[in-house]
Amino acid sequence: MRNVPPLVARVADELDKCNRCGFCQTRCPVYRVTGRESSVARGHLARMRAAASGEIEFDDEIRDSLFECLMCRACTAECPPAIKTDRAVFAARASYLAQRQSPLQRAIFRTVLGNPPLLRAGARLLGWLKRTGLTTFSKLLRLLPWLDRGYSEAPAWMPAPSTFLRQRIARRTPAGGASGKVTYFVGCAIDYAFPDVGESTLDLLEAAGYEVSVASNVCCGLPPYSYGDLESARALARKNIEALQAAGHEIVVTDCASCSSFLRDYPDLFEKDDPMRAAAEDAAGRVKELSQFFAESALSDRLQPVVAVVTYHDPCHLSRYHGITREPRELLRSVLGIEYRELPEADWCCGGAGSYSMSHHEISMQILERKMSNIRATGARIVVTPCPACIMQLRYGAEKFGVPVEVIHLTEMLRRALSQAAAAAGEAAR
Numbered sequence: 001m002r003n004v005p006p007l008v009a010r011v012a013d014e015l016d017k018c019n020r021c022g023f024c025q026t027r028c029p030v031y032r033v034t035g036r037e038s039s040v041a042r043g044h045l046a047r048m049r050a051a052a053s054g055e056i057e058f059d060d061e062i063r064d065s066l067f068e069c070l071m072c073r074a075c076t077a078e079c080p081p082a083i084k085t086d087r088a089v090f091a092a093r094a095s096y097l098a099q100r101q102s103p104l105q106r107a108i109f110r111t112v113l114g115n116p117p118l119l120r121a122g123a124r125l126l127g128w129l130k131r132t133g134l135t136t137f138s139k140l141l142r143l144l145p146w147l148d149r150g151y152s153e154a155p156a157w158m159p160a161p162s163t164f165l166r167q168r169i170a171r172r173t174p175a176g177g178a179s180g181k182v183t184y185f186v187g188c189a190i191d192y193a194f195p196d197v198g199e200s201t202l203d204l205l206e207a208a209g210y211e212v213s214v215a216s217n218v219c220c221g222l223p224p225y226s227y228g229d230l231e232s233a234r235a236l237a238r239k240n241i242e243a244l245q246a247a248g249h250e251i252v253v254t255d256c257a258s259c260s261s262f263l264r265d266y267p268d269l270f271e272k273d274d275p276m277r278a279a280a281e282d283a284a285g286r287v288k289e290l291s292q293f294f295a296e297s298a299l300s301d302r303l304q305p306v307v308a309v310v311t312y313h314d315p316c317h318l319s320r321y322h323g324i325t326r327e328p329r330e331l332l333r334s335v336l337g338i339e340y341r342e343l344p345e346a347d348w349c350c351g352g353a354g355s356y357s358m359s360h361h362e363i364s365m366q367i368l369e370r371k372m373s374n375i376r377a378t379g380a381r382i383v384v385t386p387c388p389a390c391i392m393q394l395r396y397g398a399e400k401f402g403v404p405v406e407v408i409h410l411t412e413m414l415r416r417a418l419s420q421a422a423a424a425a426g427e428a429a430r
Contacts, residue, residue, distance in 0.1 A: 011091045012052055017081040018045045024075035024085075029349050030068055033366045038065040041075035041085040048092055066092050068360060071226060072349040073320035093228030101229065109224040109232035113188075114239055116218060120164065123192035127160035158193070159392065165195035169214055172202065178211035183247040185215050185240075185263065185287075187256030189388035197388065200415035201255045201290065207418055208299040215252070217243045221269075222262040226354060234269050238276060241266065244283045252287045255411055257387040260289040261317035289318065291327040291386060291410060303417035305337035310413065311380035312340075313371070313394065314347040315387035328410055332384060335417045341378040345371070352393030364393075365400075372397040375405055386410040 024041040025031050031040040038047065044066060050056045071086040079085075112118045165186060182205060190198045205212050221236035240263070244252055254260045264287050266280040294300075310332055318324045325347070333340050351357060351367030358364075371394070375383055383394055383405050394407040 011088045012049075014083055014088050015045050015049045015052065017083050018042060018049075019080065020046075021080065023078040023080065027074040027078045027348075029072065029074065029351065029367045029370075030070060030363060032370075033363050034068075036065075039068055041079070041083070044069065044085060044089060045083070048088060062092070063096050066096075068363070070316070070349050070351070070353045070356060072316040072353070074316075074347075074349065077320060077347075090225070090228060094230050095228070097228040105227070105229075109227075109229050110235070113219040113221075113223065113232070114236055119188065119219070120192070123164065126158065127162075130158060130160040161193065161195050163195060165191040165198035166214070168195055168199060169202070172199075174206070174211065178206070179209040181211045181213065181248075181250050182293075183215050183244065183250045183252045184212050185217050185220075185244075185252055185254040185259060187254060187259040187388065188219050189392075190256055194388050194391065194409065197255060197409040197411055200409070200411040201253075203415055204294065204299060204411055204418060205253070207302050208294065208297040213247055213250070215240075215243050215247055220256075220259045220262045222258050223354060225262070225269075230269070237266050237269050237280065241276065241279050241283045244286065245279065250286070251293070252283070253290050253293050254287070255290045255386060255409065257289065257315040257318040257385075258389060260287055261321045263287045264322060289322070289324055289327075289386070291331055292324060294331055294414070295327040299414070300331070300334040303335050303414065306335055306413075306417045307337040308382050309339045309341060309378075309380045310382045310384055311343040311375065311378045312346060313343060313350065313375075313383055313385040313390060315385060315390050316347075316349050316353075318386065319347045328384070328386060331410065331414065335414070341380050343378055343380075343383075344374040348374075350390050350393045350397070352389045354389060357393055357396075368393060368397045369401055372401045372403045376401075376403045381405060382413065383407045384410050384413050 018041075020042060022042055028040045033039075037043040047056065047062050047065070051062060056062075066089050069085070069089045071089060073084070073086055075085050076082055112122060184202070184205070186198065190201075202212055217240045219236050220240065221233035224230075224232035224236070252263070254263070264284045266284045267277055270277040270280055312329055312332060314325055318328075329340070332338055348371065349367060350371045351364035353364075356364055357368070375394075375398075381404070383398075385391060385394065385407070386409060388409070391407055391409060397403065398405050398407060
């Protein structure tokens with residue numbers, strides 16, 4: 001291999017597994033929009049293989065197509081040898097980023113995400129801009145299409161709560177009579193965008209009989225990893241592993257599908273001879289996604305009927321990365337009064353993928369339109385999903401495409417049933 005970045009050379013065996021069958025075309029959301037071979041897994045792998053053999057240059061043309069990938073693993077689900085295209089794409093992205101990372105992105109990944117006070121300040125600034133001047137700024141961006149790239153839609157896409165979750169936690173009174181203990185890993189999006197979800201999660205955990213300790217964690221590291229910044233992802237992982245070690249050998253739960261998935265993948269960030277590898281394996285082994293945790297608890301005994309027509313969207317990191325599809329649906333069906341309707345193509349990516357809806361706005365919107373059309377076809381009035389990024393994208397889609405549906409987190413849906421239970425208990429006491 002000539003002039004091939006080391007990370008790409010390390011996935012050469014994965015590249016060679018591709019038998020060029022084209023099955024990946026049937027499920028790739030991006031390919032369904034663009035119709036370009038360079039947009040699908042077979043095309044990504046072929047071009048990386050050609051670059052590795054010296055047939056073509058490892059240049060910006062390849063770079064652009066690789067960053068077009070959602071890393072949703074839809075291709076892996078259809079691939080006979082089950083090639084994890086996302087790993088190969090990450091290796092290429094990391095190679096590019098090592099050569100040319102913007103100072104702003106580097107500062108965000110290596111300074112802000114691991115520093116909670118700075119991240120809080122940034123979140124407050126974004127919230128203030130949305131409530132004041134960002135809307136005007138977005139109108140100006142629309143006049144400059146070459147600069148816009150979807151950023152003008154940020155105000156409609158981005159929540160701006162007046163208080164964050166950790167602020168609210170500080171004011172909470174812990175429930176008494178706990179029979180077990182869990183550690184709660186607070187995802188950035190839950191803290192700064194959806195604190196109501198976090199409070200619903202805490203209410204449910206306490207109702208299920210658990211004392212909850214909140215981890216002093218930072219960003220899980222998935223955002224920098226997705227862009228190819230391995231060192232930033234490792235640095236954040238180290239901080240979180242130390243925080244989870246300090247919490248003791250308790251079960252770790254999180255209500256963010258992306259966080260739970262990436263936490264479980266922490267061992268892959270470290271070489272086998274790295275001393276941090278064993279600690280990463282210990283931390284990853286203690287993580288439970290919330291629907292799995294509640295499916296094994298007695299929570300359903302506390303829930304009362306809620307009359308609603310509900311459907312469910314599978315987040316990619318939950319369904320394809322870790323195969324968790326049954327538990328969320330069973331929890332929803334366990335609530336009497338819910339009429340559950342399965343969503344066509346429920347496991348197809350919604351096109352959110354972090355900042356993808358802004359960096360690749362046109363492709364994202366076409367993927368989202370297909371998702372919203374499927375949601376409309378169910379006739380459901382509530383869409384449930386346990387991923388905050390998906391919630392942002394689907395709420396935006398409901399407004400943009402005029403679909404009369406409420407998009408909420410799984411814990412918010414269950415909390416409504418818990419509220420009914422609390423009301424029933426209060427009535428009985430009277």
